[in-house]
Amino acid sequence: MSKLSIRNVEKTFPGRNSTAPTRALVPTSLEVADNDFITILGPSGCGKSTLLRIVAGLETPTAGEVLLEGKAVSGPGPDRGMVFQSYTLFPWLTVRDNVCFGLRERGLPRAEQLAIADRFLAQVGLKGFENHHPAQLSGGMQQRTALARALANDPKMLLLDEPFGALDHQTRELMQELLLGIWEADRKTVMFVTHDIDEAIFMASRVVVMSARPGRIKCDIPIELPHPRSYKVKTTPEFAAYKERLTEEIRVETIKAVTMER
Amino acid sequence: MSPLFTPLKPVAPALRTVLGISCFVLFFLGWGIATYGGFVKPLFLASPGDTLTAGIALFREFGFAEDIAVTVWRVFAGFAMAAALAVPLGILMGAFKPVEAFFEAFVSFARYLPASAFIPLLILWAGVGELQKILVIFIGSVFQLVIMVTVIVSGIRSDLVEAAYTLGAKRDGVVLRVLLPAASPQIFEALRLVLGWAWTYVIVAELVGASRGIGHMIIDAQRFLDTGQMIFGIFIIGVIGLITDLLFRALNARLFPWAKGR
Numbered sequence: 001m002s003k004l005s006i007r008n009v010e011k012t013f014p015g016r017n018s019t020a021p022t023r024a025l026v027p028t029s030l031e032v033a034d035n036d037f038i039t040i041l042g043p044s045g046c047g048k049s050t051l052l053r054i055v056a057g058l059e060t061p062t063a064g065e066v067l068l069e070g071k072a073v074s075g076p077g078p079d080r081g082m083v084f085q086s087y088t089l090f091p092w093l094t095v096r097d098n099v100c101f102g103l104r105e106r107g108l109p110r111a112e113q114l115a116i117a118d119r120f121l122a123q124v125g126l127k128g129f130e131n132h133h134p135a136q137l138s139g140g141m142q143q144r145t146a147l148a149r150a151l152a153n154d155p156k157m158l159l160l161d162e163p164f165g166a167l168d169h170q171t172r173e174l175m176q177e178l179l180l181g182i183w184e185a186d187r188k189t190v191m192f193v194t195h196d197i198d199e200a201i202f203m204a205s206r207v208v209v210m211s212a213r214p215g216r217i218k219c220d221i222p223i224e225l226p227h228p229r230s231y232k233v234k235t236t237p238e239f240a241a242y243k244e245r246l247t248e249e250i251r252v253e254t255i256k257a258v259t260m261e262r
Numbered sequence: 263m264s265p266l267f268t269p270l271k272p273v274a275p276a277l278r279t280v281l282g283i284s285c286f287v288l289f290f291l292g293w294g295i296a297t298y299g300g301f302v303k304p305l306f307l308a309s310p311g312d313t314l315t316a317g318i319a320l321f322r323e324f325g326f327a328e329d330i331a332v333t334v335w336r337v338f339a340g341f342a343m344a345a346a347l348a349v350p351l352g353i354l355m356g357a358f359k360p361v362e363a364f365f366e367a368f369v370s371f372a373r374y375l376p377a378s379a380f381i382p383l384l385i386l387w388a389g390v391g392e393l394q395k396i397l398v399i400f401i402g403s404v405f406q407l408v409i410m411v412t413v414i415v416s417g418i419r420s421d422l423v424e425a426a427y428t429l430g431a432k433r434d435g436v437v438l439r440v441l442l443p444a445a446s447p448q449i450f451e452a453l454r455l456v457l458g459w460a461w462t463y464v465i466v467a468e469l470v471g472a473s474r475g476i477g478h479m480i481i482d483a484q485r486f487l488d489t490g491q492m493i494f495g496i497f498i499i500g501v502i503g504l505i506t507d508l509l510f511r512a513l514n515a516r517l518f519p520w521a522k523g524r
Contacts, residue, residue, distance in 0.1 A: 056428055057427075057428075058424050058427070058428070075427075076424070076427035076428045077427075077428070077430060078428070078429055078430030080428065081428065081429075082424075082425070082428040084421055084424070084425060086421050088419075088421050088422055088424070088425035090422060090425075090426075090440065090443070090444070091444075091520050091521070092443045092444070092446075092518070092520045092521075101426070101429050101431075101439075102429035102430045102431075105426075105429060105430045105431045105432070105435050105439075106430055133519075133520045134520075135520060135522075146425075149429065150428075150429075153429060153430060159428075
């Protein structure tokens with residue numbers, strides 16, 4: 001059985017002030033196996049974030065359903081940890097209390113919260129920053145905290161919506177290695193949305209390419225690069241072959257999207 | 263163009279202080295020239311020296327300290343009552359749109375009712391005692407504050423709320439542990455502003471049917487055409503306003519250090 005089943009999910013945003021409604025997603029189906037690392041790759045406005053937000057329960061689909069371990073998703077919940085593109089740490093809480101947030105909502109004893117928080121903060125390399133406030137951290141550190149905060153809840157799945165999109169290139173590559181390392185260690189099921197081809201190939205066991213508006217799944221490519229992967233994989237011929245293929249797929253869609261905007 | 267007058271360019275702290283003080287100096291200088299130079303009759307405007315003498319006499323002979331205490335007490339009592347009602351109501355209105363829909367039109371209407379116009383009615387209802395003065399301040403502040411708090415809570419970043427939901431927060435958790443802390447610094451700032459307005463209402467309330475208070479003293483002084491006392495009374499209000507303003511700012515920086523520079 002799949003970990004996650006997306007069944008004929010579609011989304012149409014109602015039009016505002018007599019503008020036509022926007023069809024963000026045609027009926028879309030996708031099965032995600034346990035321990036899979038799926039990246040959803042597509043040009044901006046292809047509905048990839050909408051799809052992820054439906055899985056998170058932050059948007060309700062116009063039709064269709066999402067099943068997590070066979071149970072229908074009806075709203076957001078701690079079983080699907082999410083990291084957003086924008087910095088969503090709570091600015092009034094310290095790094096440690098941010099990571100404790102979900103545990104506290106669940107009513108865990110404080111001592112247990114702290115033990116779990118410190119373990120995940122160490123895992124994302126933020127030991128020593130426990131008592132900092134988000135405003136004192138760089139963007140990369142904030143997203144690492146957000147990742148620790150999502151992982152601390154021990155979710156069944158991790159959903160990431162272009163989490164490294166606002167970071168500079170070098171920091172982004174380090175973050176990819178960090179996330180991949182965490183995944184290689186405990187193989188949590190991951191759904192990762194991005195428009196960066198290298199990022200999509202490097203971390204994924206499957207790359208799902210989405211087409212321009214209205215969004216639909218165009219192709220689904222398994223990435224058979226060996227694990228553990230280091231950054232060096234990015235310069236191998238195998239990687240280049242995947243990149244060439246995906247570049248072609250995406251390019252067509254981007255051109256379509258651009259001409260539609262005109 | 264002078265580099266000092268580049269738009270939005272900050273000014274050095276020392277220069278800032280000097281400029282701030284210069285404005286006061288110029289003000290007193292202009293006042294001194296107008297009065298000592300014989301350009302304005304003492305009947306209409308007392309000189310700075312006469313004002314100071316009148317002020318000292320007020321404290322020594324007329325128990326002005328008690329007037330100040332009475333006025334300060336009225337302001338804080340009315341303001342505290344307004345805040346105790348307006349802050350929770352504003353938070354509920356900001357968080358829950360049906361509550362907002364129910365109250366918003368009425369509060370917007372009530373906000374334009376001038377507090378001073380209620381004085382005759384309030385005297386009829388509550389007599390000329392303390393309650394009447396406090397109610398004027400309450401009416402003058404409460405509706406403004408409700409609207410301001412509602413706007414502040416409505417404007418809290420929705421991605422923070424979404425993040426809280428994906429971490430397992432339920433409705434109450436989102437209101438108490440996301441919206442409330444996120445809005446606190448701005449609510450505090452709104453309280454500071456409205457407290458300033460409360461000072462204008464208390465004086466109006468004290469001009470009618472009062473036997474103590476700064477406003478009452480000013481009316482008394484008018485009977486004897488003592489412009490020195492009148493000006494001194496107005497000055498004291500300004501000084502108290504300045505002090506409470508500074509206290510509020512200091513408290514805000516102390517309570518919400520994480521919000522600094524936002």
